[in-house]
Amino acid sequence: MRPPEVVCREQISRIQQSVDFHATQREHRFLEYVVEESLSGRGERIKAYSVAVEVFGRDTTFDPQNDPIVRIAARHLRRSLERYYLTAGQADPVVVGIPKGSYVPTFSMRIPRDGIGSVVAVEENPTQPFSLEQTEASNVRASDPPSSDxxxxxLQRIVSSPEFPKVGRAGAFLNYIVEETLAGRGHRIKGYSIAIEVFKRPDSFTQDDPVVRIEAGTLRRALERYYLVAGRKDPVRIDIPKGGYVPTFARNEAAPPEPVKSKAAPPPEAFGRQAAALWRVRWPVLGALTVVAGLVGSAYWLPERHMPDMPLLDRPTLVVAPFTNLGDGPNAELYAQGLTEELLTALPRFKEIKVVGRETSASLPPGVSMSRIKDELGARYLLNGSMRTSGSRIRVTARLLDTLDGSIVWSEDYENDLQTRDLFAIQMAVANKVAATIAQPYGIMAQVASAKPPPDDRRAYDCTLNFYAYRAELSVERHADVRACLERVVARYPSYATAWAMLSILYLDEERFKFNSRTDAPQPMQRALQAARRAIQLDPDNIRALQALMTALFFNQQFAEAMRIGEQALATNPNDTELMGELGTRLAMGGQWQRGAALLDKALALNPGAAGYYHGTRALAAFMLGDYPAAVAGIGRADLQKCSLFHIVAAIIYAEAGMSKDARRAGETFMKMRPDFVPNIAAELSIRNIQPRDQLRLIMTMRKAGIPVPDGVEAAIADQNAAPR
Incomplete structure (x- = not known):
């Protein structure tokens, strides 16, 4: 049976007064209503219709099939309760839940276990009386290790669950390490064996390949999420402790205990006295454990799970307000909510910004004032908008506002026809376009921050802005300043993955562009690879870190692995135009000119203000594909006068287009900036993974432009590439 009514009400009061219960006023009313109805014996009345009418003020024509307000609010309330019990409520005596598929609350009593101060839940069972003996019996069972069966x-329950990812090899990874452990071969579970047997790497696999570490991090997060959602009451927990790949198996204390015969239950008042006595005795131990558990829980729920020394405040903060429904159709409200949800999925993928969470966004009215966003939430930007449906037409208007002065810094309209495109495809496409336009490194927010930085900006964020400014011009002077700035940042914030990733790219530029090379340090390629791997270790899903690792591996002649990581990163965030342009550049250089050009076109279409570096590569791709007018137009848009390689690409393009004077002028400028390049041209082209046939074509056109390529280079290229690459 459920705990006494007075204990349940005390628990509800405890939850609603806690600062760790992040629920909206609407969700507070929702919780109060379902609890009161349930405790008053009217649980059968708790349906979507009654909640909508009595809590949310819907009229009697409410149809839950057309209006999802109750389902959405229930989902948010479940999350709020889960987070509360992971933080402040870790040691509360009663657990209140809202099971999926129902709105009737459940109440579970937790009794401290002797000696260890942890708790075990006794689920509500209306057909069986509650007793302390039952709890003690369940405690004994919980201590027994689970059998192999x-x-x-x-394992089967996890991998077949819709809450467990079906993409990638997470299922195969988990199955392998579980079966090896059960077979007594846990000592064999190493990064090498997993790489060979799960990810089908060759026998030459080394720890330089981070695939196992990356996939293990992904698998750990998938298991954590599974046990927070579908697996909360599963009988067995499977975990993978950090620092190894050998899984652990334990009884899940949150699982409902098996029925146990017991003596008649004491009256409710006796139960209350017994429980109170138990809590008085064990509260000091539990109090200390709660503090520790609360800290751990709080760390888990921090955005992106950053280490404490990472400068979270340095990134601009964005709030997404619910989009206003201006439509006249029955599903218009559902459309608006769906678009808001898609935006809250697409925007947080960009590590350069911080997006306020779903619960906060859902609690805001569509017309929320900018002063509230700035003063209460401390956010610099507000994204809002509206959705209007009329017949088969749907029109979305999105606006980005700067809360410092109330100005609209960007707005756009998107129109679609519901008869020709699926609604969900429209929502996703619009959300991705908005995210790419405003959030990516060269987007609207970065431009505004550069033009008028907020007064409380700190140096760490300035460094990231300066990095993208450097990438836009590629000058040797700015390279030195940004490198020094980022080195100071990682010294102060060693867990700042994005800064390590940016530093990796700057180290790489010492070699490929000959910018500010240092003789008193390890080789640039070595430092670039080390910094990229450091970033991946800190945050395996960080797009800038994956981009840096891809680029470092590319210049270390590991083309196939570099492209694999690049494709993985693009699948993680398909809207990041900085990554998209870099991957397109690497593919093109490696001989896949058509695919590379397509990615570059997409990146430049999504973000016309992207780095000139990508315009230059796209111009070179047009040249290699024989589209010389497009090549001439593209090199004109690149405008990278301070980058030496810009001038050699320009010379090649102008020469082939018959613009001899321009070609010779560009060639002479290049020779002044990089006199060391041509004498080592075979090595310079090879390190960029340019294919032999493409190298020969480029050399022929360089000579046509007047660049003094030495005789015999073609033979050297043929010899260098005689062996399989």
Whole structure:
């Protein structure tokens, strides 16, 4: 049976007064209503219709099939309760839940276990009386290790769940390490064996390939999420402790205990006295554990799970207000909510910004004032908009506002026809376009921040802005300043993954552009690879870190692995135009000119203000594909006068287009800036993974432009590439 009514009400009061219960006023009313109805014996009345009418003020024509307000609010309330019990409520005596598929609350009593101060839940069972003996019996069972059959059953339960990812090799990874452990071969579970047997790497696999570490991090997060959602009451927990790949198996204390015969239950008032006595005795121990658990829980729920020394405040903060429904159709409200949800999925993928969470966004009215966003939430930007449906037409208007002065810094309209495109495809496409336009490194928010930085900006964020400014011009002078700035940042914030990734690219530029090379340090390629791997270790899903690792591996002649990581990163965030342009550049240089050009076109279409570096590569791709007018137009848009390689590409393009004077002028400028390049041209082209046939074509055109390429280079290229690459 459920705990006494007075204990349940005390728990509800405890939850609603806690600062760790991040629920909206609407969700507070929702919780109060379902609890009161349930405790008053009217649980059968708790349906979507009654909640909508009595809590949300819907009229009697409410149809839950057309209006999802109750489902959405229930989902948010479940998350708020889950987070509360992971933080402040870790040691509360009663657990209140809203099971999926229902709005009737459940109440579970937690009794401290002797000696260890942890808790075990006793689920509500209306057909059986509650007793302390039952709890003690369940405690004994919970201490028994699960059998092999129990673990295999749990493994099947996890991998078949819709809450467990079906993409990638997470299922195969988990199955392998579980079966090896159950077979007594846990000592064999190493990065090498997993790489060979799960990810089908060759026998030459080394730890330089981070695939196992990356996938293990992904698998750990998938298991954490599974046990927070679908697996909360599963009988067995499977975990992968950090620092190794050998799984652990344990009884899940959150699982409902098996029925146990017991003596008649004491009256409710006796139960209350017994529980109170138990809590008085064990509260000091639990109090200390709660502090520790609260800190751990709080760390888990921090955005992106950053280490404490990472400068979270340095990134601009964005709030997404619910989009206003201006439509006249029955599903218009659902459309608006769906678009808001898609935006809250697409925007947080950009690590350069901080997006306020779903719960906060859902609590805001569509017409929320900018002063509230700035003063209460401390956010610099507000994204809002509206959705209007009329017949089969749907029109979305999106606006980005600067809360410092109330100005609209960007707005756009998107129109679609519901008869020709699926609604969900429209929502996703619009959300991706908005995210790419405003959030990516050269987007609207970065431009505004550069033009008028907020007064409380700190040096760490300035460094990231300066990095993108450097990438836009590629000058040797700015390279030195940004490199020094980022080196100071990682010294102060060693867990700042994005800064390590940017530093990796700057180290690489010492070699490929000959910018500010240092003789008193390890080789630039070595430092670039080390910094990229450091970034991946800190944050395996960080797009800038994956971009840096891809680029470092590319210049270390690991083309196939570099492209694999680049494709993985692009799948993680398909709207990041900085990554998209870099991947397109690397593919093109490696001989895949058509695919590279297509990615560059997409990146430049999504973000016309992207780095001139990508315009230059796109111009070179047009040259290699025989589209010389497009090549001439593209090199004119690149405008990278301070970058030596810009001038050699320009010379090649102008020469082939018959612009002899321009070609010779560009060639002479290049020779002044990089006199060391031509004498080592075979090595310079090879390190960029340019294919032999493409190298020969480029050399022929360089000579046509008047660049003094030495005789015999073609033979050297043929010899260098005689062996398989």
């Amino acid at each position: 129990d673990v295999r059953g749990q």
